[in-house]
Amino acid sequence: MKTVINNYIREEMFPNMWCPGCGNGIVLGAIIRAIDDLSWDKDKIVAVSGIGCSSRITGYVDFCTMNTTHGRALPFATGIKMANPDLKVIVVMGDGDCSAIGGNHFIHAARRNIDLTAIIINNMIYGMTGGQYSPLTPTGKYGSTAPYGNIDQSFDLVELAIAAGASYVARGTVYNPRQSTSLIKNALDKKGFSVVEIISDCPVSYGKMNKMKSPADMLKWIKDITVSKKVWEGFSPDEKKGKYAIGEFLSKDRPDYTELYEEIIKKAQERGGNK
Amino acid sequence: MKQEKLIEVYQNNSVKISIRREWCKSCGICVEFCPKDVLVPDNQGKPIPENIDACIKCSLCELRCPDFAITVEGVEEKDE
Incomplete structure (x- = not known):
């Protein structure tokens, strides 16, 4: 059973360490x-991750x-x-990694x-x-640190990324x-x-505390809380509560940081700076 | 513990479904969301394509499997 997957993974690391039904594997x-x-050359791809279950992805891919x-x-x-602009750099983060501990890095990477x-x-x-609970735990949902329900308002990562200046969201x-898969492909290209948020399931930590015992229950819940962007736009503010729009929200062209930096190098050299 | 190295292959004249049992964690996603109820869990909760003739090769089980433990391939019919 050879599939495209086998060409890109470190097979000796499998089965992966994620819990049964974890969405990380589906995203991988x-x-x-x-x-x-x-058809990218896998030696020209760099996958970077932080800490968390999702960050284990970098251990499984052969880039x-x-x-x-x-x-x-x-x-x-x-x-x-910045050191090697020819490399394709992919960053995989979890919701806590991206929006809490790395929140500032996220908005400034988007701004640049x-x-x-x-x-x-x-x-x-x-x-x-x-x-x-993380900054993306919906209000009212339960976590081990929110046994009576989360009172925080959660971030909308899509709106945050757009506001901060990302090119693709x-x-x-x-x-x-x-x-x-197609959204990730567009983002890579x-x-x-480029920012792609993938709503995923954690049957063990999130599901158990929120009355969803099985991975299938969690996937059904994800299906229920998400609507296409087009349907979402026709929703009243009340209908939007507790729902997430899915699809492509932004794709615009703006000079990227490495290009601008190259221009600065040229400018400095023209003025007699070190070559 | 001795690891199973078994890949089970089920095939009819249009589709070949392979299941890598050592990678499967019995999460039940493929069984639950198969639109044609092709897959049935065995006593360990791992999928068995009992109704393989109903398979429409949508590959949703393969795409939603977090463990890369199931694949669906089309079988080309041979001219005789």
């Missing part, structure tokens, strides 16, 4: 299929990989891209519009450390793997900072 499959569609510190995947990736692809696996909880789910 979508990333690999998107890269295969683009150049780097597992960094919590929330700091984007700064490391920025360094890699550096040519990276950020894939955020949003399972709406800190899964690895035991189910503490999309949201998919693990229930819709074909759509997610886009010059500039």
